[in-house]
Amino acid sequence: MLDQPKNDDGKSAIADPALSPEARQVRAHEIIRDHVLISMAAGLIPAPGIDLGAALANQLALLARLTKLYGVPYSENLGKSVVGSLMASSGGTFAGGALSLTLVKFVPFIGTACGVIAMPTVLGAYTYALGKVFEAHFEDNGTLLTFNADRYRDLWHKMLKRGKTEAASMKDQAATAAPKAS
Template sequence: MLNEVKNDDGKPANSVADPTLSPEARQVRAHEIIRDHVLISMAAGLIPAPGIDLGAALANQLALLARLSKLYDVPYTENLGKSVVGSLMASSGGTFAGGALSLTLIKLVPIIGTACGVIAMPTVLGAYTYALGKVFEAHFEDNGTLLTFNADRYRELWHKMLRRGKTEAASMKDEAAASAPAQAAR
């Protein structure tokens, strides 16, 4: 049973999408939201403590779903968010989740393990967050809701966006590294 808070008009309380946004403007805004959350997930990957990095990334991904749901005027609950994130993890055959878990566990190895995990984890978490955002952008553009989400329907797009997400995350990482000296010089 969903425990959604309703406004006086019967719509979920988190439903405040701007009806004046054109489809193009909505897509631009969705891209901005996804990019913001990819960067946050990448920052979570820098957390040296095993498990805390994954927990922070999951919380960020749930916030991403909440923001996209709001943008597309789709009802959102945290339980549904957790369910769809889990279904996407399962649809990747566990390989991606296993890779992220391995990277977080390698951080248990003093110095070298921590360094390797901190170097690789931001790209992995950024790619996953990117793919999650793009899949739900497509689903919401097709007038889907969290209740109607079917991971099998989006499996091909999911894998394609994971690959693209790795490239996007690596590019964002490079941009951040390039701008760091300029920021330090100010």
């Protein structure tokens, strides 16, 4: 008898057979949305570098949740590796932009304000694109071990653009829903 694939925590990595493909996609969308919001909140952290660290931890948690949903074995080290390969395959321009925004937070007052204003959308867009790329990869029966960033480069760029729109929309919705100060 073959052993079932396991995650880092030793738990089985078998997908829930009760979920239809449509229900699984809906659940994947919910998971991605939740993690986009968390990444956007991380972008509000005024301390340079802490924002990126929090976003990376959140993105690894996103990967862990998606692998569980799709019954794919998860390893944090492998998760870090595939996130890094995806970032590298995109030419590093997006990562450079996020790094620039976190570094601008070192400038007192105006730099911090600019970074806190722009960073939520940037981190939200990256998290959205990451989630959508891995959703597509797992839908194609891929695993973290079989991930090829070059294969998903075009989808990555498309989802990054869509992610900027989605994150900006979420930011606007949050601002509208926030109680008005009297």
